[in-house]
Amino acid sequence: MSNKWWGQVAYQIYPKSFCDSNGDGIGDLQGIISKLDYLKDLGVKLVWLSPIFKSPFVDQGYDIADYQAIDPTFGTMEDFDELLAKAKERGISIILDLVINHCSSEHEWFKKACADLNSEEAKYFYIREGKNGCPPDNLRSYFGGSVWEKLPGHENEDLWYLHYFCKEQPDLNWYYEPLRQKLYEMINFWLEKGVAGFRIDAIMNIAKDLTFPGLPADAPDGMCSAAKMTAKLSDEAATFLHEMNNATFKKHGAISVAEAFGVNPESLSNYIGKDGFFSTIFDFSARELNEKYPACYRYRPVSIAKWRDTIFASQERVNDIGFMCPIIENHDEPRGVSYYLPRHAQNADGAKAFGAVNVLLRGMPFIYQGQEIGMTNTRFDSIYEFDDVAAKDNYKVALEAGLSERQALDILNIESRDNARTPVLWSDEKNAGFSSAQITWLKVHQDYKNLNVRAQQNDPDSTLAFYQKLIALKNNEPYHDILTDGKFVALEPQAEYVVPFARELNGKQIQVIANFEDSAIVHKVTPNAQVVLSSKSVEIKDNQIIIPAVCAVVIAL
Ligand code: TEU
Ligand code: CA
Numbered sequence: 001m002s003n004k005w006w007g008q009v010a011y012q013i014y015p016k017s018f019c020d021s022n023g024d025g026i027g028d029l030q031g032i033i034s035k036l037d038y039l040k041d042l043g044v045k046l047v048w049l050s051p052i053f054k055s056p057f058v059d060q061g062y063d064i065a066d067y068q069a070i071d072p073t074f075g076t077m078e079d080f081d082e083l084l085a086k087a088k089e090r091g092i093s094i095i096l097d098l099v100i101n102h103c104s105s106e107h108e109w110f111k112k113a114c115a116d117l118n119s120e121e122a123k124y125f126y127i128r129e130g131k132n133g134c135p136p137d138n139l140r141s142y143f144g145g146s147v148w149e150k151l152p153g154h155e156n157e158d159l160w161y162l163h164y165f166c167k168e169q170p171d172l173n174w175y176y177e178p179l180r181q182k183l184y185e186m187i188n189f190w191l192e193k194g195v196a197g198f199r200i201d202a203i204m205n206i207a208k209d210l211t212f213p214g215l216p217a218d219a220p221d222g223m224c225s226a227a228k229m230t231a232k233l234s235d236e237a238a239t240f241l242h243e244m245n246n247a248t249f250k251k252h253g254a255i256s257v258a259e260a261f262g263v264n265p266e267s268l269s270n271y272i273g274k275d276g277f278f279s280t281i282f283d284f285s286a287r288e289l290n291e292k293y294p295a296c297y298r299y300r301p302v303s304i305a306k307w308r309d310t311i312f313a314s315q316e317r318v319n320d321i322g323f324m325c326p327i328i329e330n331h332d333e334p335r336g337v338s339y340y341l342p343r344h345a346q347n348a349d350g351a352k353a354f355g356a357v358n359v360l361l362r363g364m365p366f367i368y369q370g371q372e373i374g375m376t377n378t379r380f381d382s383i384y385e386f387d388d389v390a391a392k393d394n395y396k397v398a399l400e401a402g403l404s405e406r407q408a409l410d411i412l413n414i415e416s417r418d419n420a421r422t423p424v425l426w427s428d429e430k431n432a433g434f435s436s437a438q439i440t441w442l443k444v445h446q447d448y449k450n451l452n453v454r455a456q457q458n459d460p461d462s463t464l465a466f467y468q469k470l471i472a473l474k475n476n477e478p479y480h481d482i483l484t485d486g487k488f489v490a491l492e493p494q495a496e497y498v499v500p501f502a503r504e505l506n507g508k509q510i511q512v513i514a515n516f517e518d519s520a521i522v523h524k525v526t527p528n529a530q531v532v533l534s535s536k537s538v539e540i541k542d543n544q545i546i547i548p549a550v551c552a553v554v555i556a557l
Helices: 029-033 036-042 077-089 108-115 120-124 177-193 226-232 238-247 265-272 304-318 336-340 348-360 389-400 405-415 453-457 463-475 480-485
Strands: 010-013 046-049 066-070 093-098 127-129 148-150 159-162 197-200 255-258 280-282 366-368 487-490 498-505 508-515 521-524 530-534 544-547 551-556
Touching: 029 077, 036 077, 036 463, 066 077, 066 177, 077 093, 093 255, 108 120, 120 177, 177 197, 177 238, 238 265, 265 280, 265 304, 304 487, 304 498, 336 348, 348 366, 348 463, 348 498, 348 508, 348 551, 389 405, 453 463, 463 480, 463 530, 480 498, 480 508, 508 521, 508 544, 544 551
Parallel strands: 010 046, 010 366, 046 093, 093 197, 197 255, 255 280
Antiparallel strands: 127 159, 148 159, 487 498, 498 508, 508 551, 521 544, 530 551
């Protein structure tokens, strides 16, 4: 049995919403420890924890105030060590979230920089003179407004600092080598503690044009999205990424999974090839279809047919280069079943069929917490129920663009990151068994009475049971090798909403046919075909399978 990381299935935990052990309404490390057997039974071998470090939580922990301290909200370093050890006992490796494009404005580095412009720490940030009282350039933050903010303590001077995300997330100056060494020391601290590696946050943004020229405006506000500058500089980060890999991950044989938006396709082999900067990157090609900048109210729905064509092109491009991580959702995206599937498939049947695609595509799939039970978008009835800094900005921009409050709220219900951040649904008890608190930090999904882990754990036909079978198929013989190393081959869709592909190795084939149509399709097979797994009952008759509406079939040839 290969121990190749891409032969595994991974899982993302958003700690604030996973499980609350002490009744404060917020998830924590002891809550995760209490669910390790659940994760073992699911069959996942690698778990990514979204940030658990000291933070003021302006961007839900992606604003780190101390890279080597656990935030008390989540527990203590002893809790973390216990989690690491108990996960290891269950064959589960832990990777942490490496947020190094920026830190928190509460970090001591930034406080020292503001207190003394001649300090060493002042060189860790981008502090620049304005232009006659205006920001140095016209870039717009990912969270709205200028990427420049007046430097605290110097408000009556024309001094600004750079933040590609919110103003409480000052960008770190990667062009200052001592800062990079500080970051590498921190990375090695965690690797020496026994974490298996990292998911690397927003890493393409570390490349900057130090002349800060700005870009032509992409909206009436006269600004241009910072994402466009990052895309323009996408090959600039290479030197830093190569240096970081050699100074940290490579030395420890660690796995590194980068959140790399906008990688230049010609440079992909530098990122995920044999000697790539990273072990792998997430496949965001479907997410990137929806150019949400400068505002999410301009989103365009992405059909499962468009999703298929985009992901298939990405799979074919990567076949001979390396491996990526297929996802259908994460903590930054709405639930995949709600976002990509036609309305008649936004249910358990659709969740199972989409799961078959996610888990069996080539690469290391990440399942996002709650995806395995078929969680869909949560219904938010007021802007005050949203928590996300991006949601609040998108709402403001939508109203400024002339949309009504109802229209803006409807779009946030489709697009907001909060859709993925509501508590995991463990049972039909209060707060869906997530917490014993009076209220939870974010509202609980409206369907928790029927849609929850406990209701599915004893149901062999549940979404959860189907995910366990899918993951077991990949984890075990006889299909582990073909599902690990098998080439991706796109098959001809029998209809618009069909996602058909194969994995090929040494003359053998595993076919995955996911039918998201609202009617059955016919799939022709060769005489030696055998149905390995199916989300609804099917049979092979006269060398063909009638695949019912909203059903996925896995066939061995
Ligand atoms: O996201 C980086 C990022 O560029 C996209 O996720 C996008 O900008 C964001 O979703 C806004 O819509 C990473 C983290 O995944 C995200 O949660 C953080 O907010 C962000 O970096 C800043 O650390
Ligand atoms: Ca708690």
